């Protein structure tokens with residue numbers, strides 16, 4: 001049962017020709033070098049596209065994941081406009097501070 005769930009999940013991540021059409025419509029340009037659909041809407045359309053670190057022509061492509069569905073891109077835009085990114089950058093900076101060493105105890 002668990003195997004079937006994992007297989008279904010892997011299969012749903014494989015971009016189909018229909019996904020690529022939907023992605024191109026969502027982004028308003030032909031998509032290329034999409035390697036995976038990491039997240040989907042409940043209707044099955046892609047929410048997020050994953051791209052290889054280099055495009056097929058060798059051009060570096062630094063954005064691995066990008067939002068594609070208009071509903072999620074506008075929701076994230078509203079969050080960004082409200083300054084959420086500043087808070088998240090602050091939290092990430094705090095989280096990745098090196099921890100102080102604990103006192104040595106023999």
Ligand SMILES: [Zn+2]
Pocket residue numbers: 041042043044045
């Ligand atoms: Zn949908």
